Amino acid sequence: MSLEFTTVGLDVPAPVRAPLVEDDVAARLVRKDPTLWGPDAVPEATVRLGWLDLPASSRELVSRLAELRTELVAAGLDRVVLCGMGGSSLAPEVICRAAGVPLVVLDATDPGQVAAALTDLDRTVVVVSSKSGGTIETDSQRRAFVAAFAEAGLDEREIGARFVVVTDPGSPLADIAAAMGARAVFLADPTVGGRYSALSAFGLVPAALAGADVGALLAEAEGLAEQLSAPDNPALELGLALGAGFRAGRDKLALAPAAPDNTLPGFGDWAEQLIAESTGKQGRGILPVVVEDIGAPGARGADVLLAVAGGKAPPEEPSVGVAGPLGAQFLGWEYATAVTGRILGINPFDQPNVTESKENTRRILTEGLPEERPAATIGAIEVHGSGGLLDRVDLSAHDGVALALDALLASIPPRGYLAVMAYLDRERDAAAAALRAVLARRTERAVTFGWGPRFLHSTGQYHKGGPQLGAFLQLTGAVAQDLPVPDRPYSFGALQAAQAAGDRAALADRGRPLLRLHLTDRAAGIEQLRSAAS
Known part of the structure; x- marks a missing residue:
């Protein structure tokens, strides 16, 4: 096919x-010729073209995954939760949605979204998926599940049997998996980059355990692979x-x-x-x-x-x-x-600007959040601006939020774009996604929408490394009930806030216009914001 x-x-x-x-x-x-993208790209391209082999090389996973799924179902573990970010989560989500099989994808640090995943533990198996093995979101989620299983009365051996790990050989996560006695460990091909890993163990393991036919998926890819030399x-x-x-x-x-x-x-x-x-x-x-x-x-x-x-x-x-x-x-x-x-004329296999926001996050978690006072509080929304964006906006007006949005839209340069970045709960605050179309109707510029920190592993690279023509709307929200990250000196709420602040710092360093709207009441704030945007 x-x-x-x-x-x-x-x-x-x-x-x-x-x-x-x-x-x-x-x-x-x-033929995996690494010189196709110029001499500067050769070192990276040499070790990043393994994805071309995956339709055939991933075949060996199919029977192993079928046996593991049978084993899990027989043990009553029919709910699969995937803890992963970016390339580790997006492909399995698509595969399972297309197949119509349930998969809980946890690619968030919002305390409410994490807490919602920590349910139905008696029938849950957790797939922890990270290429580097050190992704802070994934490690925090793993810790939360270990603690939740322990609180539910499982001993160390039983807890280990609830985890399936996907990572690169030699990563810190591989060592952790061995130490905790994970039920299964899948070591992926290290010559496959994260965003090219859909047909690798990163895409196939969680999807197969959830019930998708990954053998058919590989057959579909093989049908195309035979033509790619033409x-x-x-x-x-x-x-x-x-x-x-x-x-x-x-x-x-x-x-x-x-x-x-x-x-x-x-x-x-x-x-x-x-x-x-x-x-x-x-x-x-x-x-x-x-x-x-x-x-x-x-x-x-x-x-x-x-x-x-x-x-x-x-x-x-x-x-x-x-x-x-x-x-x-x-x-x-x-x-x-x-x-x-x-x-x-670029190297399609590197991501030189992705680490910037990550490093800002680590620094903020160590030093504490910067003190930021809102320019105004209007209803359920605190308004913050950077780079003089709000200097001429009358935030005392009853429609101050609408005026702030007007100023942001006016700041988008010709051929530029607006990025809406929501550090909220992708499930409970889903109504926020409607803002993309609402704001796009009001401007001739492109408007994107991303959930944070998920988009940091996606469009976050483009925001920093692409043409500096973006304007940014960041949405954050009050945390009604926070959740600690076990054995770490911070909570999920603090981690989420640090990630948002770290990304703001990266954009501010580039002088980009940014409007931050903090929702003191999420449901009311989203409704107020949608009304103002309209």
């Missing part, structure tokens, strides 16, 4: 296509289209689900990380914008290319469509992104 690539109103000019044909890029990429394969055509769109000034990619049936729910969030982290660096990049449907605000514009995964190119111009099964979609978009990186 393969992909069908279609396009409407977008031509790939000879100056974009010819160099790839002349340099035999399709075949060289399949100079006219559909994944290459997708990469050419993305690169040609960028060269033509369409540096925003609106990712819309296929209509009327969305057979790949959540795929846009996975593709968002892949494209943003791979291309958003050295002051350039393609900004992925996940939209609700092909008619949503922001799905078209002078600087936008509309893309549909799971269907044909819609009649809106210019647009591309990529029809085909999920396994082929994963491999095809990874291949296309690598091709696009060559066209843009």
Whole structure:
């Protein structure tokens, strides 16, 4: 099974296509030639092309995972919780949503969201997934589950049997897994980067344990893999289209689900990380914008290319469509992104700016949160601004929040974008996501929405390393009931607040306009904010 690539109103000019044909890029990429992206990228690319082998090499996991799932179900452990971030969580979430099987994805530090996952412990198995083995969110979540199982009366041996670990060989998490007696440990291929790991153990282990048919997924990918050496394969055509769109000034990619049936729910969030982290660096990049449907605000514009995964190119111009099964979609978009990186002249396998907010978070957890007084408190919202954003805003007015939003929208530069970043509970505060479309209707600029800290492992790279044309709306919320991180001198609420403050510092260092709205009452604040945004 393969992909069908279609396009409407977008031509790939000879100056974009010819160099790839002349340099035999399709075949060289399949041969894992690390020189495709220039001499500076060779050291990284040499150890980051293992994803091309995964449709075949991951086959050995299928029977082992089937046996492990049978073992877990027989033990009454039929609820799977995944603790992971970015590349460790986005692909399994898509796989399980597409298959219609339940998987609890915990890629958050919000105390309420973490507490909600610490339920039904009698039937829960936890997959702890981290490539580096030191991801602070994942380590904190693991600690919370260990403590919860202990409080429920399980001894150390029984607690270890409730954990399945996925990590790279030699990572700190591998050592922890051995020490705690984890039921199973899967050591992933270290030559596969996180955002290219959908078909590796990181994508397959949690999905298979939740009940998805990962063998079929790999078969779908193998169908495409057989074609990737050809100079006219559909994944290459997708990469050419993305690169040609960028060269033509369409540096925003609106990712819309296929209509009327969305057979790949959540795929846009996975593709968002892949494209943003791979291309958003050295002051350039393609900004992925996940939209609700092909008619949503922001799905078209002078600087936008509309893309549909799971269907044909819609009649809106210019647009591309990529029809085909999920396994082929994963491999095809990874291949296309690598091709696009060559066209843009960047290394698609590094993420040079991701660690900045992480380092800020560690420093703030050690030194304490900076003292920040709101410029005003209006209803259930405290208003904070940076860089003189609010200097001319009358925050004493009854519509002060609306005026602050007006000032933020006015600060978006030509060809710029607005990023809404919500450090809230993705489940209980889900209504906040509607802000993307509401704000997009009010501006001709691109508007993205991300849950924090999840987006730090995705579009966070683009925010810092891509073109400095962003304006930022950060949403934080009061914590009704905090939750300690066991054996750490901070709570989940403090960790979440430190991550938000660390990201604010990284953006402030770049002089970007940022409006922070802190919700003293989350439900009331979201409703007030949606009204003001409208």
